Amino acid sequence: xxxxxxxxxxxxxxxxxxxxxxxxxxxxxxxxxxxxxxxxxxxxxxxxxxxxxxxxxxxxxxxxxxxxxxxxxxxxxxxxxxxxxxxxxxxxxxxxxxxxxxxxxxxxxxxxxxxxxxxxxxxxxxxxxxxxxxxxxxxxxxxxxxxxxxxxxxxxxxxxxxxxxxxxxxxxxxxxxxxxxxxxxxxxxxxxxxxxxxxxxxxxxxxxxxxxxxxxxxxxxxxxxxxxxxxxxxxxxxxxxxxxxxxxxxxxxxxxxxxxxxxxxxxxxxxxxxxxxxxxxxxxxxxxxxxxxxxxxxxxxxxxxxxxxxxxxxxxxxxxxxxxxxxxxxxxxxxxxxxxxxxxxxxxxxxxxxxx
Ligand code: GGG
Numbered sequence: 001x002x003x004x005x006x007x008x009x010x011x012x013x014x015x016x017x018x019x020x021x022x023x024x025x026x027x028x029x030x031x032x033x034x035x036x037x038x039x040x041x042x043x044x045x046x047x048x049x050x051x052x053x054x055x056x057x058x059x060x061x062x063x064x065x066x067x068x069x070x071x072x073x074x075x076x077x078x079x080x081x082x083x084x085x086x087x088x089x090x091x092x093x094x095x096x097x098x099x100x101x102x103x104x105x106x107x108x109x110x111x112x113x114x115x116x117x118x119x120x121x122x123x124x125x126x127x128x129x130x131x132x133x134x135x136x137x138x139x140x141x142x143x144x145x146x147x148x149x150x151x152x153x154x155x156x157x158x159x160x161x162x163x164x165x166x167x168x169x170x171x172x173x174x175x176x177x178x179x180x181x182x183x184x185x186x187x188x189x190x191x192x193x194x195x196x197x198x199x200x201x202x203x204x205x206x207x208x209x210x211x212x213x214x215x216x217x218x219x220x221x222x223x224x225x226x227x228x229x230x231x232x233x234x235x236x237x238x239x240x241x242x243x244x245x246x247x248x249x250x251x252x253x254x255x256x257x258x259x260x261x262x263x264x265x266x267x268x269x270x271x272x273x274x275x276x277x278x279x280x281x282x283x284x285x286x287x288x289x290x291x292x293x294x295x296x297x298x299x300x301x302x303x304x305x306x307x308x309x310x311x312x313x314x315x316x317x318x319x320x321x322x323x324x325x326x327x328x329x330x331x332x333x334x335x336x337x338x339x340x341x342x343x344x345x346x347x348x349x350x351x352x353x354x355x356x
Contacts, residue, residue, distance in 0.1 A: 259337055
């Protein structure tokens, strides 16, 4: 029997409550599918760790994690303890960059039984995937502040777009689009205003597109793309976007599919040189942390993406089917979906469905 070693980083806020719930669902799926098991090691890294050690994770954290099959991540951020830019760059972004997880895969799917805030939209009408560039762009951390306290004080944040970095993520998005029935790929840009980086992005997109004549492509300005997510989400199949644009657009993707509490993601190294990392799109939600009402579905769904990536497709599919069954029934839902169930009750319902 195969055993996968999974590094679990619950992180902060609701991440601490959701990681154990996600592991319950994963274990149920492993038992039900058979043929493999999961062995977890928990790493208590995050803002509490920062308060004790002055850093979000140990110096040798990447080396420690490098031997695992995958990373299962909760959420990061607790601004009462650590400024958000310090916590995000000190943990989540450090892992994405350190393990060259250059593809951030974020599906937007309207589940059965879930009501979209958009009028006239029903399950099946929203089913697209955003491929977010995950290691450079606007989150490269390049920049600085000068002349503090002076009238001339200034801050610069430089977006970094490399040929290799753009090409590999755009190529991944084309391959993904080619594997889906509609074979459509839209790329988000703002090259009318960002005359250096995004014109370069557009140019590379057009170059790569020549290798995929069977994929229908579209260039969409990011502001128009944001409106499109809301007004015509059914017209989208695969979207590729830079780091910042992808981050913003996928929160809209969560909103139109009923709740960010349903949005899963994978931070992927497609070449499998390093562990990939799976996490809900939502953050640590300090306002509801400790109340036992956070929605565990995004965490469970991220776990399904992890199993799928590890090659355990049947187990991943069992979790996805359980999620669909629970939302379709609509009797055990957390408050973000209009229900009154607790985190644990929703997880129990997911486990029961996985067990059949
Ligand atoms: N579970 C994801 C999480 O903690 N997200 C916090 C956040 O602000 N993320 C920004 C990003 O995904 O780049």
